[in-house]
Amino acid sequence: xxxxxxxxxxxxxxxxxxxxxxxxxxxxxxxxxxxxxxxxxxxxxxxxxxxxxxxxxxxxxxxxxxxxxxxxxxxxxxxxxxxxxxxxxxxxxxxxxxxxxxxxxxxxxxxxxxxxxxxxxxxxxxxxxxxxxxxxxxxxxxxxxxxxxxxxxxxxxxxxxxxxxxxxxxxxxxxxxxxxxxxxxxxxxxxxxxxxxxxxxxxxxxxxxxxxxxxxxxxxxxxxxxxxxxxxxxxxxxxxxxxxxxxxxxxxxxxxxxxxxxxxxxxxxxxxxxxxxxxxxxxxxxxxxxxxxxxxxxxxxxxxxxxxxxxxxxxxxxxxxxxxxxxxxxxxxxxxxxxxxxxxxxxxxxxxxxxxxxxxxxxxxxxxxxxxxxxxxxxxxxxxxxxxxxxxxxxxxxxxxxxxxxxxxxxxxxxxxxxxxxxxxxxxxxxxxxxxxxxxx
Numbered sequence: 001x002x003x004x005x006x007x008x009x010x011x012x013x014x015x016x017x018x019x020x021x022x023x024x025x026x027x028x029x030x031x032x033x034x035x036x037x038x039x040x041x042x043x044x045x046x047x048x049x050x051x052x053x054x055x056x057x058x059x060x061x062x063x064x065x066x067x068x069x070x071x072x073x074x075x076x077x078x079x080x081x082x083x084x085x086x087x088x089x090x091x092x093x094x095x096x097x098x099x100x101x102x103x104x105x106x107x108x109x110x111x112x113x114x115x116x117x118x119x120x121x122x123x124x125x126x127x128x129x130x131x132x133x134x135x136x137x138x139x140x141x142x143x144x145x146x147x148x149x150x151x152x153x154x155x156x157x158x159x160x161x162x163x164x165x166x167x168x169x170x171x172x173x174x175x176x177x178x179x180x181x182x183x184x185x186x187x188x189x190x191x192x193x194x195x196x197x198x199x200x201x202x203x204x205x206x207x208x209x210x211x212x213x214x215x216x217x218x219x220x221x222x223x224x225x226x227x228x229x230x231x232x233x234x235x236x237x238x239x240x241x242x243x244x245x246x247x248x249x250x251x252x253x254x255x256x257x258x259x260x261x262x263x264x265x266x267x268x269x270x271x272x273x274x275x276x277x278x279x280x281x282x283x284x285x286x287x288x289x290x291x292x293x294x295x296x297x298x299x300x301x302x303x304x305x306x307x308x309x310x311x312x313x314x315x316x317x318x319x320x321x322x323x324x325x326x327x328x329x330x331x332x333x334x335x336x337x338x339x340x341x342x343x344x345x346x347x348x349x350x351x352x353x354x355x356x357x358x359x360x361x362x363x364x365x366x367x368x369x370x371x372x373x374x375x376x377x378x379x380x381x382x383x384x385x386x387x388x389x390x391x392x393x394x395x396x397x398x399x400x401x402x403x404x405x406x407x408x409x410x411x412x413x414x415x416x417x418x419x420x421x422x423x424x425x426x427x428x429x430x431x432x433x434x435x436x437x438x439x440x441x
Contacts, residue, residue, distance in 0.1 A: 003033030004331065005078045009129050010085040010146070011037025011067050012044030014288075014296040015317065019082060020052050022320035024060050030328050032060075037067035038074035038129075044089075045069070051300035055309035075129075075136040080327055083129055083144045087121040088436055090293065094285035095432045101280045102428075103421050108274075109284070110148040110200055111267035112415035113422075116394050116406070117429045119151030121436040123159075123398050126152050130163045141330055143168060143323055150199035150387075153341045153356040155395045166326065166368060167341040169199050169358065171262065173322045178228045178246075179207065179260075183215055191215065192337070196348060196359050196373045196380075198387055199341050200264035203256065203380060216260070223253045223260050239287050244277060256379060268383065268414045329363035337361070340368050350375045355388045386414060403440040 006023065008016055016037060023032055037052070039045035049067030056065045068074050075081070086093070096114030097107035106112040126146055133140050142165040146152055153167040172195065176188035185191065194206035207215045222230075227249030238246075245263050252261040252269055267274055296314065303309045322338075329336040337360055344357045347370040351357070361368035376384075393409035396402060403426075410422035430440060 001031055002331075003031040004080060004327070005034040005036070006032060007036045007038050007074050007078045007081045009038050009074075009081050009083040011039040012041055012046075012048055013084050013086065014292050015084055015320075016048050017052060017055075017296060017300070017314035018316040019084075019320045019323065020056070021314055022316045022324060024056070024063070025316070026321070026324045027060070027063075030324050030331070032063050034064040034066075034078075036065075036074055036078070038069070038071070039067075040069055041089075042069045047297055047300040047304065051303040051309070054303050054307065055312075058309055071132040072136060075132045075140075078133075078137045078140050079331075081129065081133055081140060081142045082323055083126065083142055083146050085122070085125045085129070085146045087125045088118075088433075090285050090289050092121065092433070092436070093118070094283060094289075095429075097283035097285050098280065099428045099432060100415075100425055101275065101278055101283070103425055104275050105417070105421065105425060106267045106271050106274050106415040107278060107280075107283055108267050110150075111264060112271075112413055113410055113425045113429065115148045116151070116390070116409055116413070117433060119148045119155075119391075119394050120398055120406075120438075121433065122146055122148065122152050123155040123395070126156065126165075127159060130156065130160050130165060134163065140164065141166065141327075143326055145169060145323070148199070149341055150201070150356060150391050151394055153199070154391050155398065157343060157354070157356060158395060159399070164367070166330075167199075167356070168322065168326060169339075169341065170317065170322050171200060171264065172202070172339045172358070174317075175228060175263065178230055179219055181232055182222050182228075182230050183218060185209075193339075194360065194373075195339055196357065196376060197262065198356070198384055198391075199358050200262060201268070201384065201387055202262045202358050203259035204261075205259050207260075219260060220253070220257065223250060224257070226250060227253070228263065239284075239291070241284055241287060248273070256377075268387070271415050326363060330365060330367070333365040335362045335364050337371075338363050338368075340370075342368050342370050345370065347371065348373045348376055350381060351384065352388065355384075356391075357384075383414070386412060397440065398438060401438045401441055406440055 093109050096117045100113040101107035144167050149167050149169050180188040192208050195204045228246040248266045252265045340361045341358050344355045345353050360371045390409050390413050393405050397406035411419040416422045
C-alpha cells in the first residue's frame with residue numbers, strides 16, 4: 001500500500017504535536033512514509049520539531065521526520081499539506097480581541113472585527129503556501145484549517161481558483177461529538193446530519209441514526225434547557241469561556257427551534273450579552289497563552305531535556321481525526337460524507353452561487369461533491385447574506401488595498417453598531433496590523 005508524505009504548514013503551532021500523534025495512531029488506515037514540519041519562524045518551530053523527532057524515533061521509527069523553514073525542502077515530493085498557520089501568533093489575536101472590546105464590540109478571533117483583522121493577515125500566508133505547493137508538488141492537496149476559514153476560502157476561490165485546496169473547520173465536528181454524547185451514541189459517525197450555513201455560522205436541520213431514526217427531538221429537548229453543556233470529563237476541563245459558550249446555545253436555539261445552532265452564532269445574535277460577560281483585560285487569547293501554549297511548549301522542552309518522550313504525551317483534538325478522515329477520502333475515494341466549505345453553486349437554491357458555504361459533501365479522489373440543500377428560510381438567508389457580504393468586502397479590501405471596502409465590511413458586520421464605531425475600530429486595527437496588512441488607501 002502506498003505511504004503518504006505529509007507536510008504540516010504551521011509547524012510551530014500548539015496543535016502540531018496532536019496532529020502528529022493522530023497521524024501515528026491512524027497509520028493503520030492512512031499509511032505515512034514521511035512527516036515534515038514547515039514554519040517561517042524557526043525559533044517557534046524548533047522545540048516542537050525536536051520533541052517530535054524524539055517521539056517519532058521512539059514510537060514510529062519507520063516514519064521519516066524533518067522540520068524546516070525552507071519551502072523547497074518542505075513542499076517537494078509531498079501528497080498532502082495540512083495547513084494551520086496563524087499569522088501574527090497569539091500576540092495579534094490578543095489585539096483582535098481587545099481592540100473591539102474597548103468599544104463594547106465583540107472581541108473574538110474569527111467573528112466580528114477581530115475575525116476580519118485576522119482574515120486580512122491570513123490571506124497572504126495561505127496564498128504563499130499554495131504557491132509553494134504549485135511550484136514543488138502541483139498534485140498535492142492542501143487541507144486548510146487556517147482561520148478565519150470563511151475569508152480564506154473566499155480569497156482562494158477568487159485568487160487561486162484552480163488550486164487543490166479544501167477548506168475545513170473542526171467546530172461542527174467538535175459539536176457533533178457533544179451531540180453524540182448527549183444522545184448516548186458511541187461516535188458522531190453513527191449520525192447522518194444535514195447542515196447548512198457559512199463557516200462558524202450554521203444550523204443542523206436533521207440528525208438521524210443510520211437506520212433513519214430521527215434523533216432531533218431528543219437533542220432539541222436537551223439544547224432547549226442546557227445548550228450543549230453536557231457534564232462530561234472533557235466539559236469539566238474546559239475553560240469557563242467555553243462553558244459559557246455551550247450554555248448560550250440554548251438562547252440561540254430559541255430563535256429557531258426547528259434547527260440546532262452552531263455555537264458561534266452567539267457572537268452575531270447575542271452580541272450585547274457576549275460583551276457584558278467578556279473580560280476586557282483578559283480574553284481568550286490570554287487564556288490560551290497561559291494554558292495550552294505553556295503546556296505544549298513545556299512538554300516539548302521536557303522531552304528535549306530528557307532525550308526521551310517516555311511518559312509524555314500531547315492532546316489530540318477533533319480537528320486531527322477529521323483531517324485524517326478527509327485525507328483518507330481523497331486518497332482512497334471513500335465517498336465519505338463530511339461538512340466542508342465549498343462554493344454554493346446551487347446547493348442552496350435561493351442563495352448566491354459564488355458564496356462559500358458550509359454544507360455536507362461526499363468526498364472522493366476528485367474532491368468534494370456538495371449535496372443539495374434546497375431552499376433555506378428567510379431568517380437564516382438574511383443573516384447569511386449579510387455575513388457573506390462582509391467576507392467578500394474584506395477580500396475586496398485586501399485585493400484593492402481599499403480603506404473604504406474595509407470600513408464597509410466592519411460597518412456591515414452584525415457585531416458592530418454603527419459606521420462611526422466601525423471607523424474607530426478600523427483605525428486602531430490598521431495601526432496594530434501595519435506589519436501584516438496591505439496598506440489601505
